[in-house]
Each structure stands twice: as structure tokens, then as C-alpha cells.
Amino acid sequence: MARDALAGYRGIMRPKLTLPPLPLILLLWLAGLGAAGQFAKIAVPFDLVRQLYPDAGAGQGWLLSVISLFGILFGMVAGLLTARYGCRRLLVAGLALGALMSLWQATQPAFALMLASRMIEGLSHLAIVVAAPTLIAQIAPEPLRNFAMTLWSTFFGVAFALVAWIGLPWAQTHGVAGLFLCHGGAMVMLAVAVWRLLPADETADDAENSLRPRDLLARHLSAYGSPRIAAPAAGWLFYTLTFVSLVAILPPLLPENLRATIVGVMPLTSIAVALLVVTPLLRHWPATGVAIAGFGLSALVLSGFWLGVATPVLCVALFATLGLVQGASFAAIPALNTSAQDRALANGALAQMGNLGNTLGTPLLLLVLAAWGTGALLAAVILIYLAGISLHLWLWWRRRRE
Incomplete structure (x- = not known):
């Protein structure tokens, strides 16, 4: 019993820091940008990447989606590895492995080798997105924690915006190999910085985090x-x-003269709401309550389609309300889980479900759109958000019973 109490104490205490919390939080957020860059460096200049492998046909799409496949399969395993070996070790390993893969990809290997490198990169990505937010929750003092977690929630959108604004012109001038070299170099610097500046990991309880198949299932x-x-x-x-x-x-549903502007504004609106609105809301509302409100407002916004609201207005308003879900979902992890081990598992589960959603969402909604049109597509999205509300309320009811 004393041993269990000690393990719980280890999980909730903050490690001894070499720097103030805020610079370390920003360093970990930069590591998240590196992880998101593993998607963005292929997705944003995809036309240029396809030119490298013109004979690959439909297989070219796997260069982007194979990372999500590993997240689906091993998200929870990454959480267990973090709890077993420590966040800093796993984060440095993920950054170093990602750097090696980017530098290797800059040599423009044959398609099969490129695809294999992307599979390995999927493991690197998973290690980073599980270990970094777990460390942020440990390092951030209580008054800073909600802001820190909402900042972390923006890493994907910010990385895509940076690659679109800076990386794409660079790739058009220097080729995608030049973009891969820049990404690999940034990952090397991040790995060194994390290793030098973050506190050493504490010893984990190996027995509690066994990797045997039966224990993994349990x-x-x-x-x-x-x-x-x-x-x-x-x-x-x-x-x-x-x-x-x-x-x-x-985007194809938008007026052509506004399409590029609105597509650029949509994710930036989510980021702005996550940073500027979610943090003050969390002082008064629980994180899951903010997420529920975000789902409800998103469904309400989409219902404006049948009231004649202009499509550009609907798109921007929708992504603004989704910013509530974005920021609150990450903030809910430390709010609901006090031990470092449970936070690591929660981050692993979130990575697993996020990759599953990213993999299934586009083909599912395209199928609805092709079969029944725009109205059915938006109705399906509303039903998805109502399902999210229902599941959150059921889990809240279960927590109240505990």
C-alpha cells in the first residue's frame, strides 16, 4: 500500500527543472511542430512528392496515410512505453528517429524504401505526440497548465500553416529534398535541446507496465x-x-473567388479560439464541459445551412466552435488524470482515436456526399457531434458515480 502511495506521489509531483516552466513548455510545443511536420512535409507539397514517384499510382497516397495506421495500432502501446521508460527518453528517441528518416528521405530513395521510412516515421511521430504533452502536464504549474495544454492543441494547425507559408515556397525552389533536409535538421536540434534541458526521467514500475501481449490487452x-x-x-x-x-x-462548396482565403482562415480560426477563448473558459468550466459546448455549438452552426446562412460564414463559424473542442480535449487529460502514468495512457488513447478518426473520416463523409449530397453530408456531421456529446455525458455520469 505504501508502495502504491509512493507511485501515485511520483506521478503528480513536478520534476526538478533546469529552466523556468514556460521555456520548456515552448520547447515541447516546438517538438510537436516537428511531429506535425511529418504529415505536413508530404501533404502540403503533395504534387511535388508525387512527381518523384510517377509510377506508384494510387500507392502515392500511402506516403501520407501510413503514419496514421501506426497510430491506430500502437497508440496505447506508446503510452505504456512512456510510463515504463520515461517521457524524456521516449521523446528524444522519437525526435532522433524522425530526424534520421527525414535526412534519409532527402536522398530520394526508391518508392518502396520511401514507404518503409514513412512507416518507421509513424513510430517516431507517435512517440513525440504521446511523450511531449505528458511532459507538459508534469512541468506546467497549476496556473499555467490550462494555457499550456491549449497551446499544445494548436501544434498541428500551426505546423501546416508554417509549411504552407514557408516550406512550400522553399520546396518549389529547392525541391522536396530541401524541405526534408530542413525538417531533419530541425528535429536534430530539438532532440539535442530536449536531452540537454529537460530533467531526467524518474524510474518507472516495470511490472505495472509490462509489454507482454496478455498484459497489453489488459x-x-x-x-x-x-x-x-x-x-x-x-x-x-x-x-x-x-x-x-x-x-x-x-472548399469545392465555396465561391471560387473566396476559396483560398476561407481555406486559410478556417484552421487559423480554430487556433485563435483554442488559445484566446478556451483558456479563460477553463477557469470557470470543466474541460469536458467546454468540449461538449464546442460540439453543441458546432452542430448549431451547421444547422444554419437549412436557414440560408452563406457557406463562407458557416465554414469560418464552424471551425471557430471546433476550436473549443480542440483546446478543451487536451486540457481534459491532466484535469481528469492526476498521475503521470494515467496521463501517458490518456495521451496514447487520444493519439489512437485521433488517427482512427483521421483515417475513417474523409472516406466516410465523401461517401455520404456522393450518395446524398451536401445536406446529407452536413446532417451526418451534426450526428457525429451529437454522438460526441452523448458519449461525453455518459462518461461524466460514470465519473459522478465513482
């Missing part, structure tokens, strides 16, 4: 059966089922 069932560990991931599944897919599907 930990999956236990984590997803917990209304605290599973809640952020449960809501995140319904968010990711629509976010990336709507970025791809909505």
Missing part, C-alpha cells in the same frame, strides 16, 4: 474502461472524424 481494456483516461480520446474521435475531412471537402 491495459487497453482497463484504460478504455476508465471514464477518466478514455474521456479525452472519446471526444477526440468524433472531432477528428470531421476536422481534416471538412478541410478537404468544404
Whole structure:
């Protein structure tokens, strides 16, 4: 019993820091930008990447999606590895592995080798997106924690914007190999900085984090059966089922003269709301309550389609309300889970469900759009958001019973 109490104390105390918390939080956020860059460096200049492998045909799409496949399969395993070996070790390993893969990709290997490198890069990505937010929650003092987690929630959108504004022109001038070299060099510097500046990991309880298949299955069932560990991931599944897919599907529905502007504004609106609105809301509302409000307002915004609201207004308003879900979902992890081990598992589950949503969302919604049209597409999205609300309320009811 004393041993359990000590383990719990280890999980909630903040490690001894070499720098003030804020610079370390920003360093970890930069690591998140590096992880998101593993998607953006292929997705944003995709036409240039396709020119490298003209004979690959439909297989070219796997260069982007194979990372999500590994997130689906091993998200929770990454959480267990973080709890077993320590956040800093796993984060440095993820950054170093990602750097090696980017530098290798700059040599423009054959398609099969390129695809293999992307599979390995999927493991690197997973290590970063599980370890970094777990460390942020440990390092951030209580008054700074909500801001820190909402800042982390912006890493994907910010990285895509930076690659679109800076990386794409660079790739058009120097080729995608030049973009891969820049990404690899940035990951090397981040790995060194994390290793030198972050505090050493504490010893984990190996027996509690066994990687034997039977124990892995038990930990999956236990984590997803917990209304605290599973809640952020449960809501995140319904968010990711629509976010990336709507970025791809909505632009053709916009007036051509406004299309480029609105597409650029949509994700930036989510980022702005996550940073400027979610943090003050969390002083008065629980994180899951803010996520529920975000889902509800998003469904309400989409209902404006049948009231004749202009499509550009709907798109920007929708992504603004989704910013509530974005920021609150990450903030819910430390709010609901006090131990570092549970936070690592919650981040692993969130990565797993996020990758599942990103993989399934676009083909699902495209199928609805092709079969029944725009109205059915938006109705399906509303149903997804209502399902997210229902699951969050059920998990809240279960936590109240505990």
C-alpha cells in the first residue's frame, strides 16, 4: 500500500527543472511542430512528392496515410512505453528517429524504401505526440497548465500553416529534398535541446507496465474502461472524424473567388479560439464541459445551412466552435488524470482515436456526399457531434458515480 502511495506521489509531483516552466513548455510545443511536420512535409507539397514517384499510382497516397495506421495500432502501446521508460527518453528517441528518416528521405530513395521510412516515421511521430504533452502536464504549474495544454492543441494547425507559408515556397525552389533536409535538421536540434534541458526521467514500475501481449490487452481494456483516461480520446474521435475531412471537402462548396482565403482562415480560426477563448473558459468550466459546448455549438452552426446562412460564414463559424473542442480535449487529460502514468495512457488513447478518426473520416463523409449530397453530408456531421456529446455525458455520469 505504501508502495502504491509512493507511485501515485511520483506521478503528480513536478520534476526538478533546469529552466523556468514556460521555456520548456515552448520547447515541447516546438517538438510537436516537428511531429506535425511529418504529415505536413508530404501533404502540403503533395504534387511535388508525387512527381518523384510517377509510377506508384494510387500507392502515392500511402506516403501520407501510413503514419496514421501506426497510430491506430500502437497508440496505447506508446503510452505504456512512456510510463515504463520515461517521457524524456521516449521523446528524444522519437525526435532522433524522425530526424534520421527525414535526412534519409532527402536522398530520394526508391518508392518502396520511401514507404518503409514513412512507416518507421509513424513510430517516431507517435512517440513525440504521446511523450511531449505528458511532459507538459508534469512541468506546467497549476496556473499555467490550462494555457499550456491549449497551446499544445494548436501544434498541428500551426505546423501546416508554417509549411504552407514557408516550406512550400522553399520546396518549389529547392525541391522536396530541401524541405526534408530542413525538417531533419530541425528535429536534430530539438532532440539535442530536449536531452540537454529537460530533467531526467524518474524510474518507472516495470511490472505495472509490462509489454507482454496478455498484459497489453489488459491495459487497453482497463484504460478504455476508465471514464477518466478514455474521456479525452472519446471526444477526440468524433472531432477528428470531421476536422481534416471538412478541410478537404468544404472548399469545392465555396465561391471560387473566396476559396483560398476561407481555406486559410478556417484552421487559423480554430487556433485563435483554442488559445484566446478556451483558456479563460477553463477557469470557470470543466474541460469536458467546454468540449461538449464546442460540439453543441458546432452542430448549431451547421444547422444554419437549412436557414440560408452563406457557406463562407458557416465554414469560418464552424471551425471557430471546433476550436473549443480542440483546446478543451487536451486540457481534459491532466484535469481528469492526476498521475503521470494515467496521463501517458490518456495521451496514447487520444493519439489512437485521433488517427482512427483521421483515417475513417474523409472516406466516410465523401461517401455520404456522393450518395446524398451536401445536406446529407452536413446532417451526418451534426450526428457525429451529437454522438460526441452523448458519449461525453455518459462518461461524466460514470465519473459522478465513482
